[in-house]
Amino acid sequence: MHKSSFRLVAAAAAIALAVTGCSSGSDSANKDTKFEIFTWWSSGGEAAGLQGMIDVYTAQNPNTEFINAAVAGGAGVNAKAVLTSRLEANDPPDSFQAHAGMELDGYVKTGKLEDLTSLYASEGWDKVFPADLIKTLTVDGKIYSVPVNIHRANVLWWNPATATKAGITAAPATLDEFFADLEKFKKAGVTGLALAGKGDWAIAHLLDWMLLASMGADKFEGLYKGTTSWTGPEVAAGIKNFQKALSYGNKGAGNLDWPDAGKLVTSGKAGFFIMGDWASAQWQSDGLKLGTDYTFAAAPGTVGTYQWLSDSFTLPVGAQHRDGAIAWLKVCGSLEGQDAFNPKKGSIAVRTDSDLTKYDDYLKSAAADWSKDRLVGSTVHGVNGNNALMAAYNAAVGKYFSGGAKDNAGLATGLAAAYEAGKA
Amino acid sequence: MKKELTRRKPFMSHAGGLFFVLPSIITVIIFVYGMIAWTFNVSLTNKNSVSVKKLEYVGIKNYTDLIHDERFTHSLSNLVKFTVVFMLGTLITGFIMALLLERGIKGEGFFRSFYLYPMAISFIAMGTVFNWLLNSARGKEAGGLNLALQKIGLGFLQNDWYVSEKGAMYSMAIPAVWQMSGYVLALFLAGFRGIPDDMREAARVDGATEIQIYRHVLFPQLTPTLLTVLIILGHVSMKIFDLIIGINGKSYVTQVVAVYMWESTFDQHNYAKGTAIAVVLLIMVAVVVVPYLRYTNKQEAYR
Numbered sequence: 001m002h003k004s005s006f007r008l009v010a011a012a013a014a015i016a017l018a019v020t021g022c023s024s025g026s027d028s029a030n031k032d033t034k035f036e037i038f039t040w041w042s043s044g045g046e047a048a049g050l051q052g053m054i055d056v057y058t059a060q061n062p063n064t065e066f067i068n069a070a071v072a073g074g075a076g077v078n079a080k081a082v083l084t085s086r087l088e089a090n091d092p093p094d095s096f097q098a099h100a101g102m103e104l105d106g107y108v109k110t111g112k113l114e115d116l117t118s119l120y121a122s123e124g125w126d127k128v129f130p131a132d133l134i135k136t137l138t139v140d141g142k143i144y145s146v147p148v149n150i151h152r153a154n155v156l157w158w159n160p161a162t163a164t165k166a167g168i169t170a171a172p173a174t175l176d177e178f179f180a181d182l183e184k185f186k187k188a189g190v191t192g193l194a195l196a197g198k199g200d201w202a203i204a205h206l207l208d209w210m211l212l213a214s215m216g217a218d219k220f221e222g223l224y225k226g227t228t229s230w231t232g233p234e235v236a237a238g239i240k241n242f243q244k245a246l247s248y249g250n251k252g253a254g255n256l257d258w259p260d261a262g263k264l265v266t267s268g269k270a271g272f273f274i275m276g277d278w279a280s281a282q283w284q285s286d287g288l289k290l291g292t293d294y295t296f297a298a299a300p301g302t303v304g305t306y307q308w309l310s311d312s313f314t315l316p317v318g319a320q321h322r323d324g325a326i327a328w329l330k331v332c333g334s335l336e337g338q339d340a341f342n343p344k345k346g347s348i349a350v351r352t353d354s355d356l357t358k359y360d361d362y363l364k365s366a367a368a369d370w371s372k373d374r375l376v377g378s379t380v381h382g383v384n385g386n387n388a389l390m391a392a393y394n395a396a397v398g399k400y401f402s403g404g405a406k407d408n409a410g411l412a413t414g415l416a417a418a419y420e421a422g423k424a
Numbered sequence: 425m426k427k428e429l430t431r432r433k434p435f436m437s438h439a440g441g442l443f444f445v446l447p448s449i450i451t452v453i454i455f456v457y458g459m460i461a462w463t464f465n466v467s468l469t470n471k472n473s474v475s476v477k478k479l480e481y482v483g484i485k486n487y488t489d490l491i492h493d494e495r496f497t498h499s500l501s502n503l504v505k506f507t508v509v510f511m512l513g514t515l516i517t518g519f520i521m522a523l524l525l526e527r528g529i530k531g532e533g534f535f536r537s538f539y540l541y542p543m544a545i546s547f548i549a550m551g552t553v554f555n556w557l558l559n560s561a562r563g564k565e566a567g568g569l570n571l572a573l574q575k576i577g578l579g580f581l582q583n584d585w586y587v588s589e590k591g592a593m594y595s596m597a598i599p600a601v602w603q604m605s606g607y608v609l610a611l612f613l614a615g616f617r618g619i620p621d622d623m624r625e626a627a628r629v630d631g632a633t634e635i636q637i638y639r640h641v642l643f644p645q646l647t648p649t650l651l652t653v654l655i656i657l658g659h660v661s662m663k664i665f666d667l668i669i670g671i672n673g674k675s676y677v678t679q680v681v682a683v684y685m686w687e688s689t690f691d692q693h694n695y696a697k698g699t700a701i702a703v704v705l706l707i708m709v710a711v712v713v714v715p716y717l718r719y720t721n722k723q724e725a726y727r
Contacts, residue, residue: 080690080691081690084474084690084693105475106473106474106475106693107474109474109475109477110474110475110476110477112474197587197675198672198673198675199672199673199674199675200674200675200676251560251561252559252560252561252565252584252587253587254560254586254587254672254675254677255555255558255559255560255561255587386473387691387692387693388473388691388692388693388694390691391687391688391691391692392692394676395495395676395679395687397676398675398676398677399498399676399677402587402589402592402675402676402677403589404589421692
C-alpha cells in the first residue's frame with residue numbers, strides 16, 4: 001500500500017516533468033524528448049519483459065527519455081484506479097496498458113482514445129495478427145489498441161505423478177472424460193479440482209471456461225452479442241456442469257488465491273487445475289519443471305478453441321508526447337518488441353510469425369494452437385465485457401460460490417444482470 | 425501610548441492566531457467540505473459509466489436505486505453484523521481488562537502498553553496476518569487459529585471462519601476486537617482513574633460492599649467514557665475497509681459498504697453510484713458522531 005502511494009507520488013512528479021517537455025508536430029520521425037507509459041507490470045517476469053521492450057525502444061529512439069510509471073498491485077487493481085483518475089482529469093499518460101477488448105469500451109465511447117487503424121495497415125499488423133483477433137478488436141470499423149501478448153485462459157494443468165496414481169493415462173478431451181477422471185481422483189483419495197475462491201475471479205474464470213465448454217464457441221460468443229439467452233437452457237446446462245465440477249473441489253477454497261490452489265496441484269494434493277497459462281510462468285519461476293512437476297492440455301470440451309486474453313497499449317487523445325507514443329506502439333506490435341517481451345512474461349506473441357526458438361515448450365505448443373485454433377475471448381479478463389460487466393459477473397459467481405453452490409437459477413439471473421450492467 | 429498597546433494586543437494575537445491556522449482552514453474547506461460537496465454533486469448526476477457523454481442531473485435516483493440494489497443491501501447487512509459483534513466484543517473484553525487492571529496490580533504499566541500495542545499495527549498489515557491465522561483448513565491440514573485450538577484441546581471450536589456462508593462477518597470482527605480492545609481498556613482505565621478516591625472511601629465508610637461500590641458509585645461515573653468508546657468504535661466500524669480488503673480482498677461474501685463503494689467507483693466506473701454510497705456512509709457516520717460532538721462541546725462550555 002505504501003509502496004503504491006509512493007509510486008503515485010513518483011508518477012505525479014513524472015507528469016510534472018513530462019508537461020515541461022516539448023511536443024513536435026512532425027508526423028514521421030519521433031522528436032519527443034520524453035515519453036511516459038503507464039503499466040502495472042512492476043515485478044517479476046512482467047517487469048523483465050517490459051524492460052526488454054523498453055531496450056528495443058531506446059535503441060530505436062535514442063533521444064527520447066523513457067518514463068515508466070508502473071503502479072504495483074495484482075492484475076492492475078491499483079493501477080486502474082490511478083489511471084481512471086488521470087483520464088478523468090484529462091491528464092493522460094502518453095500510452096497506457098489495458099486488457100485488449102471490451103475493457104476499453106468506455107474509453108472508446110467517450111472518445112478518450114485515438115483510432116489506430118492506419119497504424120495496423122502501415123505496419124502490416126492486419127496480415128500478421130490472426131483475423132479472429134482483428135475482428136474482436138475492431139469497434140465500428142476502428143481499432144484502438146495494440147496487443148503485445150496473448151495468454152490462454154482455457155488450459156488444464158495437472159501433476160503427472162498424481163494422475164498416474166489415480167490411473168489417468170491421457171488428458172481428458174471432453175467434459176464426460178473430465179468428470180470420469182475427477183471420479184478417479186476421488187477414488188484415489190485426491191481432491192479432484194483445485195479451486196481458488198479469494199477475490200472471486202478465479203472461480204469466475206472456471207465458470208467462463210465451463211460455459212464455453214458446455215455450449216461451444218458460437219453460442220458462447222452469442223451470450224455477449226445478445227443472441228444466446230443468459231437465462232436459457234444452454235447457460236442452465238453450463239451452470240449444472242459448473243456445479244458438478246465445484247463438488248470435486250478442495251475445502252476452504254475461499255482462503256486461497258490462485259498460486260495457493262496451484263500449489264495443491266504441483267504438490268500432489270489435488271488433481272486438475274483450470275487456470276490461465278500465467279500459471280506455467282509462475283511455476284517455472286518457482287523452479288518447477290514442465291513435464292515432470294506439471295503438465296498441461298487444452299481444457300476439456302474446448303480442444304481446438306483458444307480462449308485468449310491480451311495486454312495492449314493505447315494512444316490517449318491529448319497525449320503530451322504523441323510521436324513518442326506512436327514510436328512505442330510500433331515497438332509493441334513489432335516482431336522484435338514482441339519476441340523481447342513475451343518469452344520473459346510467459347505469454348506468446350500476437351504475431352503469427354514470431355521466432356519460436358526463443359520460447360519454452362509450453363509456449364511453443366500454445367503458439368502452434370494460436371495460429372490454427374478457433375479464437376474466443378475471455379470474459380473474466382476483459383475481452384468480452386467492460387469493467388462493469390466483469391465486476392458484476394465476479395460478484396454473482398462469488399455469491400453463488402460462498403452460498404455453497406446451490407442456487408443455479410440465482411446465478412443465471414445474476415449473470416444476466418451482469419450482462420445488462422455491461423451495456424450501460 | 426501604554427493604553428493603546430494594551431488595547432491593540434488582544435487584536436494582534438487574535439489576528440496572528442487566525443493567520444497561523446488559516447492554511448489549515450483553507451485546506452480543510454477545500455479538501456474536506458469541498459470534496460463532500462463535490463461527491464454529493466456527482467451522486468445526483470447520471471454519471472453511471474465512463475461512456476456517459478451528456479451529464480444530467482437525475483435527482484435522488486441513484487439513492488433510490490441503492491434500496492433495490494441487492495449487493496448494497498448485502499454489504500449493509502454485512503456491515504451491521506460486523507458492527508454488532510465488533511462493538512460488543514471490544515467493549516466487553518476492554519472493560520473486563522480495565523476492571524482487572526483498575527485495582528492497581530503489580531506491573532500495571534507493562535500490561536497497559538502490552539494490551540495497547542495491537543493498536544500500533546495498521547489494519548491492512550493485520551489483515552494480511554489474520555488472512556493466514558483464520559485459515560479454514562482442519563485436521564491434519566490445519567494452520568493458524570484452527571491448529572492452535574487443536575493443540576490446546578479445543579479442537580471442537582475449529583471453524584470455517586470467514587469462508588463460512590453465515591458466520592463470515594462475525595469472524596471478520598475477531599481481528600478488529602483483538603486490535604481495539606486494548607484501546608478500550610486504556611479509555612476505561614482513564615475513566616476509573618478520573619474518579620476521586622474520596623468517593624470510594626465515603627462509600628466504604630457508609631458500609632457499602634466492594635460490589636456495591638462498583639455497581640452504584642463507580643459505574644455511573646463511567647457513562648461519559650462509555651459514550652466516548654461507543655462513538656469511537658461505531659465510526660471505526662462503519663468505515664471499515666482495509667481490514668476486510670487485507671483478509672479477503674473484494675470477495676462477495678465479506679463485502680461491506682466501503683468495499684462496495686470502492687468497487688462501484690473504480691471497478692465498474694459507476695461514479696454516480698459510488699458517490700451515492702459514499703454519501704450514505706457519511707450520513708451513517710455523522711448520525712453517530714455529530715450528536716456526540718455537540719454533547720462534548722456543551723460539556724466543555726459548561727466547564
